Amino acid sequence: MKQYLTITFALLLSAAVQAQSRKAVFIIVDGIPADVFERAELPHFKHIIQSGSYLRAFVGGEKGGYSQTPTISAVGYNSVLTGTWVNKHNVWDNDIKEPNYQYWTIFRTFKSHFPQRKTAIYSSWEDNRTKLVGDRLPATGNLAIDIRHDGFELDTVRFPHDRKKAYMERIDAHVAEEAAKSIRQQAPDLSWVYLEYTDDMGHMYGDSPEFSSAIRKMDEKIGKIWEAVQYRQKQFKEQWMIVITTDHGRDEPSGKHHGGQTFRQRSGWIVSNIKQPNVYAKTSYPGVVDIMPTIARFLGLPLPQHVARESDGVALTGKISVARANVNYFQDVLDISWINPDPGGNVKIWVTTTNNYKTGGTDEYKLLAEVPAAQGHAVVNVKELPSKFYKVVLEGKENTVNRWWVADK
Template sequence: MKQILTICLALLTGAATAQQRKAVFIIVDGISADVLETQPVPNLSSIIQSGSYLRAYVGGEKGGYTQTPTISAVGYNSVLTGTWVNKHNVWDNDIKDPNYHYWTIFRTFKSHFPQKKTAIYSSWEDNRTKLVGDRLEATGNLAIDIKADGFELDTVRFPHDRKKAYMERIDAHVADVAAKSLREHAPDLSWVYLEYTDDMGHMYGDSPEFIASIQKMDEKVGQIWKAVQYRQQRFKEEWLIVITTDHGRDENSGKHHGGQSFRERSGWIISNIKQPNTYAKISYPGVVDIMPTIARFLQLPLPQHVARESDGIALSGKISVAHPQVHHYNGTLDISWVSPDPGGNVKIWVATTNAYKTGGTDEYRLLAEVPAAQRHAVVNVKDLPSEFYKVVLEGKENTINRWWLKN
């Protein structure tokens, strides 16, 4: 009886801990790492001192099948889904045809924790209605619980001017609403979006005006950080805060982005994660790593179909497989990977279709199982002749995928 009570108490304690975990991620628009690292940002610096700073890339694999435009909405969706543009299908800011078969962190979260609360605070209404797909049949009628957005459409409260000062006022309002909501309602998963920095980049490029916008952004992030600290201290909740950007800027003037230059692909990730894992320390992380990082913190298991399609790797905790490479020759697949935390086996699954893209199911075959520490395997696919292979490496701690295309 005593043993049973001990087990029950442990389960209840674990459940209580899980209920107290909350996460907020902030996307600030269009700030390359070189600019952020050379400017005084006291509030971001405070978060870094209690956590960590990582340089990160946007834009997928340059020259590869995941190459992704360094454009705002495209970058947001890579953060939301943990996938690059070849999957989520948001190619520009028009957001014409998002592929909702690739779930956002909000859909995964609500599917597993339907009783928990989500929130989006943003100038752009499209972030919620088109990218996340609030209340769309295509997203399973996902419903965001708390929303404050669309302020760029409110020309009465925020009359537009040529210098775009109204966007700074909108960002200030978004930050005020977000901080107040986090303090009072503490939604379990929140997204805050701030735009003004990108507007100043487009208008003035590398300039005093751009630097001033970054400093104003830092003040707004500070409001949100103080709200998080308030919840941590007053209610003993455990919070994850992640701040990132969606793209960098061009090398010549700082006014443009969208291409694949180093500076346009240059991003960063700030969080209160005190000790990023081995993968984060030895790699150049991507913004797609944010989704699985948030999921792991919230103790949110990724469904198999999400895990198999995710292009990201969590930045905390143990990681079994990373940086997979696949080559094809003479009816074989030569597969290699990095194993930051060797242990356990890696199952190698292979499919020759991409039916998932249109809502179907791919037929995976388990072709090998080898120790993760081996970091390499050659599998025979003579019985699976194809010009396309989708390879999934399922390790003890995480799952990652890599495609091989003939052309």
């Protein structure tokens, strides 16, 4: 018995040490559609992709559906941070007027589970930390980011503003240098880096040599951060995930604009050093909301039930029980379908007719069915739950997804 307990303790200790050695940094580079990214000569990105993977991905939620999301910068950042679309996180534009902090960011989830581990944000925009992440706000449970290098757009002494926005390139260079230095020396467990200059050049010049030049300069900055990650991996035997994405694409005619729902404005991508995306990632069209659960899974971070039930994303690594859920209503029944990338186990079908979670309340879910995940389809009777709104949660062995049905207005 003592030997069994000793072995069990050793295994638990080994798992804990392994989890502590896992660290993640995600980077958002602003406003680069997939077609431009794929044509560019980017040696540092190429090295990361050779070490890992490249996926096309979409932004903007479900076009024409309840989750349709403006293809605007801060809106996209918050979809990455929370793993939800705008109908939940409520950031509709760059003013960031009323973020709905009921939908937790990856930082809040991480700090709630690992309060002693370190987080970091490196960004030109101070609003990314103070408004989106909600650093030190009562509404986010007084979440505190440990390492902060941001707000440089407000420093007109070190970075005097000019009409051609060259100062933003200098700010991005400073942000990347601070991020690389901090990763080398402090090795925060969860970091976010934001670089803006590419979007500025897109707005000013559209599809142009100036835009292409800004993307090449961005690649050099990514290279510094990637070198810092490799240094930590080699010198300290740490396991690192780096994920790089964009927040929106650009319009088809000129490349100067975004915000709408055309294919190119919704066009994004995800680069990671993780070699083996799962079946879902390879056979579906991932969204930027998939990044949050992917990072959580890598870090060994379990999503609390209330976060898992509201998340619109699916992890791009590991086994997946259920994805791409769809719900239709007719004649007192809900017709529910999904894909089952990794067969095995059952799917529990939970249904509620309320959305109290949005305002801090609780939704009373009813378990209406449990079927084999491989079945991929179920019809459940909701005659006793008449409503013009249904929130359906599919809980599988490996993951949970949700889907709404909203009556036509």
